[in-house]
Amino acid sequence: MRIAVTGSIATDHLMAFPGRFVDQLLPDQLEHVSLSFLVDTLQVRRGGVAANIAFGLGGLFLDPLLVGAVGPDFAEYEVWLKEHGVDTGSVYVSSEHQTARFMCMTDQDSNQIAAFYAGAMAEAGRIDLHGVHDRTPLDLVLVSPNDPGAMVRHTEQARELGIDFAADPSQQLARLTGAEVHSLVTGARWLFTNEYESALLRERAGWSHAEVLDRVGTWVTTLGAQGVRIDRKGEPALTVPAVPDVPAQDPTGVGDAFRSGFLAAVSWGMALETAAQLGCAMSALVLATVGSQAYEIRPEPLLATVRAVYGEHAAGLLAPKLERPA
Template identity: 65%
Template sequence: MRIAVTGSIATDHLMVFPGRFAEQLLKEQLERVSLSFLADRLEVRRGGVGANIAFGLGLLGLDPLLIGAAGLDFAEYGHWLREHGVDTGAVQVSDTLHTARFVCTTDQDQNQIATFYAGAMAEAAHIDLAAVTAGTAPALVLIGADDPAAMLRHTATAHRLNIPVAADPSQQLARLDGEQARRLVDGARWLFTNAYEAALLQERTGWSEQQILDRVGTWITTLGADGVTLARAGCPPLPVPAVPTGKIADPTGAGDAFRAGFLAGTAWQLPHERAAQLGCALATTVLESVGTQEYKLIPADLTARIEHTYGAGAARALEARIVRTL
C-alpha cells in the first residue's frame, strides 16, 4: 500500500524560552500584546508537516510519495529525504522562492508560540495530484497543512479519482472559512486533529461532533500526554494511552510521527488500536530528540516501549513487522 503525503516542506527554527509564557501574558492586555522572549537555545532543523510524515513513513519502509512545493535551497533537504526512503519526484521546486520557514519558541511547560512563512509553499496549488500520481495511483492521500488552495485542490482531485483521503488540516484551520473546512473534512476516511483543533473544527464547520463523525470514517484526536482517542459513528470512543517518557527534549513533530506510525500500521492492515499504539511509540521517540527528523528507529527499543505500555500481546503483534521493516 503506497501513501502519498501532501503538505508543507519547511526549515524549522526551534528556540527554547526558559520561563513560562503564561507568566508574561496579562489578561487585561491581551488585545495589545507586545512581548519579546529571550531564548537560550536555537536549533535549525528540517521540517514541514508533509516532509515530517513522509520521513516517518520512509523509515518504516512504506516508500511514501511526498507532494509539495519547496524552494531553490531544497537540494540538500531533498537528498536527505531520499536517503531515508522518501520519493521526492513530485516535489515542485521554485525558481525564485526559498523553502518555507517555521519559527517556534517553546517554554518550560512545553507551550509553543510559532510563526510560519510560506515562501515556496505558495506554489503548491500549481501541483496537479492527478498528473503526479498518473500510472501509480496511491492507495491513500494524506492532505496535510499546506497552501489552503493546494489542500482544497488535492482533496477534490483525490475524491474525483476515488482515492481515500486522510484529512489533517491542523495549523491551517485558523486560515480556513467554514465552507473550506467542510470541503476538506467531508468524506475523509481518516480525520486527524488535536484536542484544540477538534473544537476549532466544529466552530469552523458549524457541525457538531456527531455531524462530523457522520461524514468521516474514523476521527483520531491526539491528546498529548493523555494519548489519542479513535472515534467512529455508532461506536464508543477507543482511548489509546501515550507511551510515557521522562526525558522530553522537544515536542515539535510528535504529532507528525504519530500520523506516520498510525498510517504505517493501517498500511500493514493492523487493527486500528495496534496502529495507534505504533503511532504513540513513534511520537514518544520524537519527543526525546530535538527536531522533527533527527530520531532513529531501533526495533528492540520500539518493541520494548510498546511492551512496557501496552503489554506483551501488543509487542508480539507488532514485533515481526517492525523487525522486518527496520
Template identity: 70%
Template sequence: MRIAVTGSIATDHLMVFPGRFADQLLPEQLAHVSLSFLVDRLEVRRGGVAANIAFGLGGFGMSPLLVGAVGTDFAEYAVWLKEHGVDTAGVRVSAERQTARFLCITDDDANQIAAFYAGAMTEAYDIDLRALFTGTERPGLVLISPDDPSAMLRHTAECRELVVPFAADPSQQLARLDGGQVRDLVSGATWLFTNEYEAALLRERTGWSRDEVLAAVGTWVTTLGEKGVQVERAGAPPLVVPAVPGTETADPTGVGDAFRAGFLAAVSHRAPLESAARLGCALASVALGAVGSQSYDSDLAQLAGIVERTYGPGAAGPLASVLGELS
C-alpha cells in the same frame, strides 16, 4: 500500501525560552502585547508537516511519495529525505521563492509561540496529482496535511475525482479556513486527524456536532497530548489509548507528525486500530525525546520494546507486519 503525503516542507528554527509565557502576559494588557523573549538555544532543523510524516513513514521502509512545493535551497534537504526512504518525485521546485520557514519558541511548560513563512509553499496549488498518480505509481492513500489552503482544496478534489482514498489533516490551517472549506476538506475522508484543540475548532468552523463529524468521515483520530489518543467511528464507543508514560521532553515540535506516521504505517499493514494507535504513541515518544522533527531513529526493535513495556506482553504481536520479526 503506498502513501502519498501532501503538505508543507519547511526549515524549522526552534528556540527555547527558560521560563513560562504565562508569567509574561498581563491580563489587563492583552490588547497591546509587545514582547521579546531572550532565548537560550536555537536549533535549525528540517521540518514541515508533510516532510516530517514522510520521514516517519520512510523509517518503516514504506517509500512514501512526498508532494509539496520548495525553493532552490532544497537540494541538501532532498538528499537527506531520499537517504531516509522518501520519494521526492512529487516535489515542485520554485524558481522564485525560498522553502518555507517555521519559527517557534517553546517555554518550560512546553507551550509554543510560532510563526510560519509560506514561501514556495504558495505554489503547491500548481501540483497536479493526476499527473503524478499514473499506472503502478497510484497510491492507496493520500494524506492531505497543512499546505497552501488552495492546494489542500485542489488535492482533496483530485482525490475524489481519481477515487483515491484520502486522509484529512487540516491542523494549523484551520485558523485560515472558513466553515465551507473545512467541510469540503474533511467530507468523505477515510481518516481525520486533529489534536484536542483542533477538534473543538473544527466543530466550531463547520457548525457540526461530534456525531455529524463522524457521519462525514470514516475514522476520527484525536491526539490528546500526555493523555494519549482517542479514535472514534460512527456507531462505536470511543477507543482511548494512553500515551507512553515517563517520556522525557526534549522538543514537542513534530510529535504529532510522528504519531501520524506510526499510526498510518500500522493501518497500511492492516493492523487493528488499537495497535495502530499504540505504535503511533510509541513513535511519538521517541520523537519527543529528540530536538527537531526528523532527529529521531525509527529503530523497529526499540519501538517493539516500547509497545510491549507500555501496553503489556504480546502488545507488539499485531504489529508484526510493520515491525517485522522484531515484534
C-alpha cells in the same frame, strides 16, 4: 499501501525560552502586547508537516511519496529525505521563492509561540495529483497543512481519482473557511486533529461531533499526555494511553510522528488499537529529541517500548513488520 503525503515542507528554527510565557503576559495589557524573549538555544532543523510524516513512514519502510512545493534551497534536504526512504519525485521546485520557514519558541511548560513563512508553499496548488497518480498509482492521499487552495484542490482530485484520502487540516484550521473545512473533511477515510483542533473544526464547520462522524470514516484525536481517542459512527470511543514518563525535549513534530506510526500500521492491516499504540510509541521517540526528524527508528527499542506500555501481544503483532526488509 502507496501513500502520498501532501503538505508543507519547511526548515524549522526552534528556540527554547527558560521561563513561562504566561508570566510575561499582563492581563490588563493584552491589547497592546509588545514582548521580546531572550532564548537560551537555537536549533535549525528540517521540518514541515508533510516532510515529517513522510520521514516517519520512510523509516517504517512504507516508501511514501512526498508532494509539496519547495525553493531552490531544497537540494540538501532532498538528499536527506531520499536517504530515509522518501520518494521526492513529485516535489515541485519554485524558481521564485525559498522553502518555507517555521519559527517556534517553546517555554519550560512546553507551550509554544510560532510563526510560519509560506514561501514556496504558496505554489503547492500547481501540483496536479492526476499526474502524480499516473506516475505511481496511489492508494491513499494524506492532505496535511499546506496552502489552503492546494489542500482543497488535492482533496478534490483525490475524490476525482477515486482514491481514499485522509484529512489533517491541523494548523491551517485558523485560516480555513467553513466551506473549505466542509470540502476537506467530507468523505475522508481518516480525520486527524488534536483536542483543541477538534473543537475549532466543529466551530468552523458549524457541525456537532455527531455530524462530523456522519461525514468521515474514522476520527483520530490526539490528546497529548493522555494518549489518543478514536471515534467512529455507531461505535464506542476507543482510547489508547500515551507512553508515560518520556523525557520531553521538544514537542515539535510529535503529532506528525503519531500519524506516521498510525498510518503505517493500518496499511499493514493492523487493528485501530494497534495502530494507535505504534503511533504513540513513535510520538515518544520525537518528544525525547530536539527536532522533528532527529530521531532514529530502531526496531528493538521501539518494540521494547510497545511491549512495556501495551503488552507482549501488541509487540508480537508489530515485530514482523518492523524488521528491516532484506
